Amino acid sequence: MNTFRWLLLLAGISGAIAVGIGAIGAHSLPKQLEKRGLSPELITKKLEQCELGVRYQMYHALAILSIALWGRSAGARLLGIACVLFLLGTLCFSGGLYSIVFADEIIHWSIVPIGGSTLILGWLCVAMSAIASSSEASAGGR
Numbered sequence: 001m002n003t004f005r006w007l008l009l010l011a012g013i014s015g016a017i018a019v020g021i022g023a024i025g026a027h028s029l030p031k032q033l034e035k036r037g038l039s040p041e042l043i044t045k046k047l048e049q050c051e052l053g054v055r056y057q058m059y060h061a062l063a064i065l066s067i068a069l070w071g072r073s074a075g076a077r078l079l080g081i082a083c084v085l086f087l088l089g090t091l092c093f094s095g096g097l098y099s100i101v102f103a104d105e106i107i108h109w110s111i112v113p114i115g116g117s118t119l120i121l122g123w124l125c126v127a128m129s130a131i132a133s134s135s136e137a138s139a140g141g142r
Contacts, residue, residue: 007068007083014061014090018054021098025050029101046101053097060086060119067126078129085122089115 029050033043064086067079092115099106106112 003080004068007064007080010083010087011061011065011068014057014064014087018057018061018094021050021057022054025054025101049097050101053094053101056119057090057094060090060122063122063126076129078125078132082122082125082129085118085125089118089120089122091115093119 025047030043030047033046038046064083067083092111094115096106096112096115
């Protein structure tokens with residue numbers, strides 16, 4: 001399987017997980033949190049954290065999907081790096097939020113901001129691929 005087919009597979013899996021966790025967050029998580037005896041304020045905070053994790057995961061699943069469909073053009077190496085950063089960033093950012101929400105634990109406090117920084121680096125790779133593809137197009141046109 002080539003790289004872009006793998007990216008399509010990973011985008012689909014990540015999107016499906018985001019929808020599944022979003023459904024749990026909307027339907028069963030509030031009752032689960034109430035059963036654990038959490039305060040209404042803490043329940044609201046955990047539901048917001050879950051929603052934020054789902055939103056960021058879905059945004060980046062769609063970004064990976066877009067790159068997989070479009071990324072066969074110039075600048076593809078940087079787009080591939082961007083996808084890896086999106087996957088790692090989603091794992092750390094959304095995964096860190098999910099661990100706080102569902103397990104009341106996190107591996108280390110810095111995992112969520114490290115994930116956010118990794119997502120930012122991924123987006124910068126997307127931007128740099130535009131510059132790279134512009135440079136390659138200019139060189140090819142000479």
